[in-house]
Amino acid sequence: MLGSYLIVAVGFWVLILIVLPQLSMFDYSFRYNLPPAEIGTEKDVYTTSNYGHFFQGNEGNPDRLSVFGMETDIPFNQIGMSVFFKTIVAAVFVTLFDLLLCYPLAYYLGQSKGGGFVRSLVLLLIIPYWVNEILRAFAFRIIFGATGVINTSLVGLGILDAPFDFVREDIALYAGLGYAYILLMIFPIYNAIESLDHNQVEAARDLGSPWWRIHWRVVIPFAKPGIVSGCTMVFMLSAGALAAPQILGGPSSLWFTQIIYQWFNTGGNWPRGAAYAVVLLITCIIFVLAMMRIFKVKMGEIGK
Amino acid sequence: MRSGAAIKFFLGLYMLIFFGYLLGPLIIMSITAFNSPAFPKAAPWECLTFEWFGVLAQDERILNGIKNSFIIGAGTVTLSVLLGLAGALVLTQVWPKLRATYYTVVIAPILIPGVVLGISTLVFWDRVNTMLGFSDESLFHNGLFLTMLGQATFISSYCMLVFVARLQRFDYAQTEAALDLGATHAQAFRKVMLPFLRPAIGSAAVLAFLASFENYNTTTFTFGKFPTLTIELAQKVRYGINPSISSLAVIIVVLTILGALAYEVWKRRQKLAIANGAPIAAVSGGFRLPKFLAGNPAAIVLTVLVISGLGTVLFAQNYSPHTCKIEVKEEKQRQIQLRIQKLQEERKAEELQEKLKGPDIFTKEQRKGDKNPGKGSFGDVFKPGNLGTEKEDKEKAKQKNPGKGTFGDVFNPGNLNDKKNKDEKKE
Numbered sequence: 135m136l137g138s139y140l141i142v143a144v145g146f147w148v149l150i151l152i153v154l155p156q157l158s159m160f161d162y163s164f165r166y167n168l169p170p171a172e173i174g175t176e177k178d179v180y181t182t183s184n185y186g187h188f189f190q191g192n193e194g195n196p197d198r199l200s201v202f203g204m205e206t207d208i209p210f211n212q213i214g215m216s217v218f219f220k221t222i223v224a225a226v227f228v229t230l231f232d233l234l235l236c237y238p239l240a241y242y243l244g245q246s247k248g249g250g251f252v253r254s255l256v257l258l259l260i261i262p263y264w265v266n267e268i269l270r271a272f273a274f275r276i277i278f279g280a281t282g283v284i285n286t287s288l289v290g291l292g293i294l295d296a297p298f299d300f301v302r303e304d305i306a307l308y309a310g311l312g313y314a315y316i317l318l319m320i321f322p323i324y325n326a327i328e329s330l331d332h333n334q335v336e337a338a339r340d341l342g343s344p345w346w347r348i349h350w351r352v353v354i355p356f357a358k359p360g361i362v363s364g365c366t367m368v369f370m371l372s373a374g375a376l377a378a379p380q381i382l383g384g385p386s387s388l389w390f391t392q393i394i395y396q397w398f399n400t401g402g403n404w405p406r407g408a409a410y411a412v413v414l415l416i417t418c419i420i421f422v423l424a425m426m427r428i429f430k431v432k433m434g435e436i437g438k
Numbered sequence: 439m440r441s442g443a444a445i446k447f448f449l450g451l452y453m454l455i456f457f458g459y460l461l462g463p464l465i466i467m468s469i470t471a472f473n474s475p476a477f478p479k480a481a482p483w484e485c486l487t488f489e490w491f492g493v494l495a496q497d498e499r500i501l502n503g504i505k506n507s508f509i510i511g512a513g514t515v516t517l518s519v520l521l522g523l524a525g526a527l528v529l530t531q532v533w534p535k536l537r538a539t540y541y542t543v544v545i546a547p548i549l550i551p552g553v554v555l556g557i558s559t560l561v562f563w564d565r566v567n568t569m570l571g572f573s574d575e576s577l578f579h580n581g582l583f584l585t586m587l588g589q590a591t592f593i594s595s596y597c598m599l600v601f602v603a604r605l606q607r608f609d610y611a612q613t614e615a616a617l618d619l620g621a622t623h624a625q626a627f628r629k630v631m632l633p634f635l636r637p638a639i640g641s642a643a644v645l646a647f648l649a650s651f652e653n654y655n656t657t658t659f660t661f662g663k664f665p666t667l668t669i670e671l672a673q674k675v676r677y678g679i680n681p682s683i684s685s686l687a688v689i690i691v692v693l694t695i696l697g698a699l700a701y702e703v704w705k706r707r708q709k710l711a712i713a714n715g716a717p718i719a720a721v722s723g724g725f726r727l728p729k730f731l732a733g734n735p736a737a738i739v740l741t742v743l744v745i746s747g748l749g750t751v752l753f754a755q756n757y758s759p760h761t762c763k764i765e766v767k768e769e770k771q772r773q774i775q776l777r778i779q780k781l782q783e784e785r786k787a788e789e790l791q792e793k794l795k796g797p798d799i800f801t802k803e804q805r806k807g808d809k810n811p812g813k814g815s816f817g818d819v820f821k822p823g824n825l826g827t828e829k830e831d832k833e834k835a836k837q838k839n840p841g842k843g844t845f846g847d848v849f850n851p852g853n854l855n856d857k858k859n860k861d862e863k864k865e
Contacts, residue, residue, distance in 0.1 A: 136624050140531075143524030148543055151521075151591040155558035156550075162561045239456055242449070257698050262460055264694045266652045268671040269687040272679065273463035276470055283466055313459065366549070374551025377654045381675050391553050391655075398659060404561065411557045415550060422549055 156415075163409035167402075184409035188214055214393065214410075221390040222417065224304075225373040228311045229319075229365050235312070236320040236364070241353065244327030245335070263317045271310050271381040278306035278382075302384040310382045311372045318371065319364040326360025327353065362431045370418055390414060464691055471684035474763055485762035491689075493682040500686070503670035506582070507651055510666060513586040514593055514650040515643050521590060522597025522642060523635070526605055529598075545599075547592035552655025559588035560659050581662025588656045593649050597642040604638035692747065699740040 164180045246252050262270065277283050278300035288294040300306045330353065338348045354361070379389030394414065397407030426432070474485040494500060525544050532540050547555065567578040577583050608631070616626040654668045661669055674683055 136627050140524045140528055143521050144528045147521040147525060147591075147594055151559075151587060151594075152543060152547060155555075155562035155591075158562040158565050159554070159558040162565065235456065235459075238452060253702075257702060258457065258461065260698060261691070261694050262464055264648060264652075264697075265464060265687065265690055266668060266671065267654055268668055268675060269467070269683070269690065270463065272671075272675045272683055272687070273467040275675070275679070276467055276684075277463055313463065316460065370549055370551060374553055374655065376553055376658065377672055380672065391551070394553060394557070395658070398557065398560075408557060408561055411554045415554045418549065418551060 159408050160412055162405055163412045165405045167405050184406045185413075187406060188218075188410060188413055217388050217393060218390050218413070220387075221373055224308065224311075225369050228308060228315075228372045229369045231308075231312050232316050232319040232368050233361065233365060236316060236323060237361075240320050240323035240357075240360075241327055241349075244324050244330065245332055259317060259320065262313075267314060267377050268381070270314055271378045274306055274310040274313065274382055275301075278309070301382065302386070304384050304387055307379060307382040307384070307389075310378045311375060314375070314378055315368045315371045318367040322360040322364040322367070323357055324360075326357040330356050358429060359431050362425055362429045366422055366425050369421060373418065373421075374414065464687070467684050468688045468691060470681050471688045473681065474766070475681075477680070485766060487763075490681040490685040493680070494685050497682065499665075499670050499674075500667065503665055503667035506661075506664045507666040507668070510582060510585050510589070510657075510664070511647045511650045513582070514589045515646045517586060517590040518593040518597045518646040518650075519639060519642050521594035522646075523601055523639070525594060525598040526601035529602060530605060545595055548595045550592070552592070552653065553659070555591055556588050556656040556659030559584055559591065559656070563587075579662065581660060581664035584660035584662065585657050585664070585666070588660045589650050589653055592656070593646045596649060597646055600638050600642040600645065601635065604635055608634055692743075696740065696743065699743070703740055 163184055164182065166181055166183070243252055243255060275282075279285070282300075284300070285294070285298060288298070334352055334356075335348055338352050343351070374391060375389065376391045376395060379392055380395075383389060383392070390410075391414070394407050394410045397403050397410060401407070471490055472486055472488070474487040474489075529537065529541065529544075563578040563584060567574075567576055572578065612630050612634075613626045616630050617623070621629065651666075652668055653666075654672060657666055657669060658672070665673070671683065671686070
């Protein structure tokens with residue numbers, strides 16, 4: 135009875151919830167957008183047109199791919215591709231920003247002897263994490279809005295003449311994204327550094343190593359699994375974020391997930407949306423594999 | 439020594455910036471919940487008000503969202519705990535060569551973007567539905583069903599991690615002993631392993647519920663006709679915001695703090711008791727106040743918070759921001775009046791200046807000539823593009839209204855109704 139529970143539950147989870155939906159989405163992304171009545175008829179054939187659309191845009195698209203300033207004849211989906219690269223690059227920057235911000239605190243918390251003060255700091259860290267993602271983005275909209283706290287104080291102090299449009303410049307979005315996933319950066323690094331024997335740091339210091347070399351040669355190599363795991367989580371979550379770009383994004387700039395969302399909702403072209411989602415998924419898989427290969431970290435260490 | 443002080447200063451500054459970034463937004467948002475302007479603002483403080491909590495409590499969509507969130511949460515928690523537990527148990531039993539692959543597969547949902555999980559769930563069950571020839575109203579298109587499955591896909595992985603961590607400390611000799619003494623596998627599981635896993639089941643359930651409650655990326659594709667609280671919030675925030683959302687945030691923040699503090703109190707009590715040599719079982723029951731407050735700062739903070747929270751609620755019952763609001767309104771009107779006066783004065787000054795300058799006759803005539811250099815008395819009748827564009831325009835017009843001839847849309851069946859409606863309105 136126990137055995138059958140395990141087999142049924144794990145089979146259901148792995149097959150019905152994880153593998154088959156992904157495969158079905160992959161299959162669906164190679165099909166035409168047909169009305170329900172025509173699905174399964176001879177019109178329902180495979181096509182790569184949805185991926186073609188991602189790279190080349192609609193038929194008759196005037197934009198052409200240019201390689202190192204040379205114009206080519208290949209059509210190029212300016213909007214989709216530029217949004218895609220913007221999303222990836224921005225997600226990388228958000229990740230680096232979080233890493234720089236979190237590393238010192240993680241080191242401080244991890245190496246101090248514990249005690250009430252550190253415990254209450256950890257408690258303070260956890261509180262924003264349980265507040266809804268939407269509400270966190272909403273808080274940033276209040277702060278960065280035209281009549282928000284930052285603008286009113288800057289104008290009030292005479293630093294600015296007119297309110298600065300943080301939302302249009304995407305500053306609000308980057309601040310909000312960095313904020314949303316900061317804890318997924320700090321806790322893995324904290325956990326890793328906590329197990330570092332402080333004597334190692336002391337020994338390096340006694341041997342005359344400056345503080346930056348202690349970090350570079352002793353602490354960072356030791357905390358590497360934590361750092362890689364934090365960076366991976368933050369990158370994946372910011373690249374796949376939907377709420378923050380919808381709430382904080384400028385009116386003229388899009389996040390890649392927003393394009394996917396549009397194909398499913400207002401666009402009404404599910405196969406195309408699925409193709410875009412597959413592109414996002416494959417990018418993320420490549421990113422994780424690259425992180426694991428470059429930093430020689432195992433899957434199990436990222437999952438922690 | 440000086441460098442030591444500098445390091446301390448920079449460390450302090452850094453901590454200030456870090457926690458300012460972390461908590462500042464929440465504090466400002468909480469302040470806006472008590473300020474009276476209809477757009478959430480913290481900066482020009484107008485009146486202390488509690489009305490936004492009232493607005494929140496009467497918001498049908500929010501209440502409905504909370505209901506749906508709880509239904510979905512219950513389903514997701516049950517499913518995720520069951521699947522996660524099975525996943526963790528299988529991990530310990532699975533053939534070692536397969537273990538790495540199996541682990542990668544069941545941990546992958548955490549790393550797959552939530553958007554992709556939502557889409558794949560939606561697409562998969564839609565295909566299943568078409569394949570089985572069910573109608574659009576079947577279970578496989580039901581928002582509750584899809585959302586539970588979509589969320590359970592990755593929340594099960596979280597639960598599994600919790601169970602794996604707990605199982606690492608399990609001594610398998612215990613189950614073996616039970617089996618040796620004649621227990622069946624099911625009995626050994628129920629009487630030995632399950633009690634050991636009970637705390638992990640609790641924390642996995644709490645974790646699963648919170649993750650389900652605040653999930654947006656997956657749910658936004660699968661919710662169908664059952665929007666959860668998070669979905670409703672996102673809709674509200676995207677299309678017009680008011681401070682009732684802030685008041686909801688205040689409630690959530692306060693609940694979070696209370697929960698965190700209560701957890702801290704509970705942990706410390708356990709630690710204290712264990713240090714004093716009491717068995718754990720003795721610690722988890724009974725509540726003796728004076729002893730428990732001693733040497734437990736978290737407990738003191740918790741008590742103070744609860745009392746001040748109750749005080750605020752009582753105060754809010756008897757407080758009315760009405761007079762303050764009227765004052766603010768008057769103040770605003772006075773300022774508007776001042777601004778109008780200023781504008782009027784400026785305009786008068788401008789008019790005076792213009793009069794002093796005198797009329798200028800020449801510029802107008804000259805400008806006209808400059809603008810249309812090629813146009814004589816025929817205007818631009820002979821412009822080569824004219825004919826073409828006219829034709830095109832007409833064609834376009836035709837395409838736009840394919841059914842309309844000379845009669846316009848006299849025969850449009852909707853017309854009569856429209857007229858009727860108009861007549862009714864007139865009456």
